[in-house]
Amino acid sequence: xxxxxxxxxxxxxxxxxxxxxxxxxxxxxxxxxxxxxxxxxxxxxxxxxxxxxxxxxxxxxxxxxxxxxxxxxxxxxxxxxxxxxxxxxxxxxxxxxxxxxxxxxxxxxxxxxxxxxxxxxxxxxxxxxxxxxxxxxxxxxxxxxxxxxxxxxxxxxxxxxxxxxxxxxxxxxxxxxxxxxxxxxxxxxxxxxxxxxxxxxxxxxxxxxxxxxxxxxxxxxxxxxxxxxxxxxxxxxxxxxxxxxxxxxxxxxxxxxxxxxxxxxxxxxxxxxxxxxxxxxxxxxxxxxxxxxxxxxxxxxxxxxxxxxxxxxxxxxxxxxxxxxxxxxxxxxxxxx
Numbered sequence: 001x002x003x004x005x006x007x008x009x010x011x012x013x014x015x016x017x018x019x020x021x022x023x024x025x026x027x028x029x030x031x032x033x034x035x036x037x038x039x040x041x042x043x044x045x046x047x048x049x050x051x052x053x054x055x056x057x058x059x060x061x062x063x064x065x066x067x068x069x070x071x072x073x074x075x076x077x078x079x080x081x082x083x084x085x086x087x088x089x090x091x092x093x094x095x096x097x098x099x100x101x102x103x104x105x106x107x108x109x110x111x112x113x114x115x116x117x118x119x120x121x122x123x124x125x126x127x128x129x130x131x132x133x134x135x136x137x138x139x140x141x142x143x144x145x146x147x148x149x150x151x152x153x154x155x156x157x158x159x160x161x162x163x164x165x166x167x168x169x170x171x172x173x174x175x176x177x178x179x180x181x182x183x184x185x186x187x188x189x190x191x192x193x194x195x196x197x198x199x200x201x202x203x204x205x206x207x208x209x210x211x212x213x214x215x216x217x218x219x220x221x222x223x224x225x226x227x228x229x230x231x232x233x234x235x236x237x238x239x240x241x242x243x244x245x246x247x248x249x250x251x252x253x254x255x256x257x258x259x260x261x262x263x264x265x266x267x268x269x270x271x272x273x274x275x276x277x278x279x280x281x282x283x284x285x286x287x288x289x290x291x292x293x294x295x296x297x298x299x300x301x302x303x304x305x306x307x308x309x310x311x312x313x314x315x316x317x318x319x320x321x322x323x324x325x326x327x328x329x330x331x332x333x334x335x336x337x
Contacts (some may be wrong), residue, residue, distance in 0.1 A: 002323035007060065008120065010073065015207065016061045017081040021132045032113075036121045040092060047106045054104060057332070061195040062202075064325045065213050068317030069203025076202040077260050078135035082152055083195050085129035090159055092122035097167060110314050126156070135316075140202065148198050155194030169253045173272055177258050179205040181222075188228075189221025200315070212315035216329075219308035223333055225285020226301035229254035233292050234294055239247070248276045248284055256293035305333045 020042065025034040039045040044054030059080035063073040088202070095108040096115055110118035133152050136145035165183040169175055196217030200210040207334060232247030233256055247254055260267040267287045270276070276284050288294070308329065317325045 002320045003327040006064065006067075006321060006324045009057055010060055010063050013074065013077060014056055014063070014080050014084070014241065015053070017132075018059075018079040018084060021078075021081050021085065021128050023337045024041075024128060024131065033121065033124065036109060036113055037124060039318050040088060040103075040121065040125075041111070042104070044251035045106070052104050052106055052189050053220055054082060055326075058087050058191060058195045059326075060328070061192065061217065062199040064321050065196045065199025065205075065317070066203040066329065067320065068201050068315075069205035069209065069213075071199075071203030072139075072320065073321070074115045075139040076134045076136075076199060079148055079152075079198050079202060080130040081130040082253030083191065083198065085132060086152070086156055088124035089122045089129065090163070092118055092125065094163070096122075097163070101234070145203065148201050150280075151194050151198050151201065157191050158186045158194075160186075161191065162188070163332070170251070172253075173188055173261075175253055175258060175260055177255070180253070180258050182257055183253075184222060184225045185218070188225040189218045191218035192221035192224075197315055205315075209315050211313050215289055216311035216315055219304050219311055220329060220332060223301050223304035223308055226255055226304065227333075229256055230275060230294065230297050230301065233257075234289065246289075249278060251275060256297045259296050260291055264294075265291050267291055267293075308333065 018041065022034070022037050025037060027034070035044065036160075039048075041056065042048055045052075062080040062083055063076055065207055067073040067078040078285065093104065095103055096110050100108055108118075109121055113121070130149075131154070133146070133149045135185075140148075140152055162183055162185065165179070166187055169179065169183065193214050193314050194217070197210060197214040200213035229247070229252075232252065232254060247257070248334050257271070261267075263272060267284065270284060270287070312326065312329055316322075
């Protein structure tokens with residue numbers, strides 16, 4: 001019940017802080033610009049509401065780590081807002097780069113306002129994240145606020161590295177598992193690691209605990225991505241909310257795919273011959289499973305899950321927030337959708 005109790009307090013506060021930060025653009029000449037951001041954040045437009053906002057897991061992790069380290073989570077709200085704004089900036093640009101027309105069941109920003117304005121809106125979210133983190137100086141010593149901001153900026157650089165690799169990998173057939181890890185570390189794990197480290201810094205954690213929180217977030221992100229890879233090929237469509245084996249249709253270089261390519265068997269031969277079609281996707285997924293890709297990805301996910309839980313134990317989160325963190329970790333690491 002700790003997670004439910006704290007979430008009911010933290011999530012509304014996160015939303016309020018986000019709205020405050022985005023309101024910097026609520027001016028007469030930028031009214032449409034402001035509307036674009038409030039739409040993307042899930043607050044306005046058709047379908048607005050909890051489904052459109054997303055789960056706000058990343059800012060929640062910041063606040064839980066701060067509180068579990070002995071700090072005041074309310075003072076850390078600007079950092080929580082900053083990481084969520086970074087996350088959303090990356091989503092706006094991802095949708096353009098991936099040519100995605102839907103995000104959380106609604107038309108993406110670029111399909112409604114065009115690519116040039118959507119790129120600018122993504123840039124705006126990034127700048128707002130930088131401004132948000134400077135607000136920490138109101139409640140923390142300048143050196144602590146600056147150290148937290150540096151973690152955020154280094155994390156953003158990791159995100160761009162991961163995105164670069166993801167795009168660069170699309171047309172390559174010479175990749176193996178060693179290419180996979182740095183890509184997903186940047187795209188998925190780096191931000192969760194940064195969230196946990198930022199929270200630990202603001203909570204006053206000792207250096208050893210701060211590193212443990214960082215390592216927890218990193219391992220959590222890697223395990224989470226591997227689960228996503230598995231669900232993207234063999235997931236239950238009713239639970240995941242997306243078509244079964246969609247990752248095969250999109251040609252994603254996920255861990256199971258790279259494992260299958262490394263086996264150089266029937267799956268690899270089919271993959272290299274051209275795009276997978278909807279009619280054959282179930283057979284290809286079955287072939288990949290028979291070659292051991294599903295079992296291998298499950299094994300790797302379990303390995304990183306154990307590393308995440310070991311690092312969390314080393315961080316030794318305290319109090320109700322600590323219990324909530326353990327509960328959230330179990331929930332994320334045991335997901336089916």
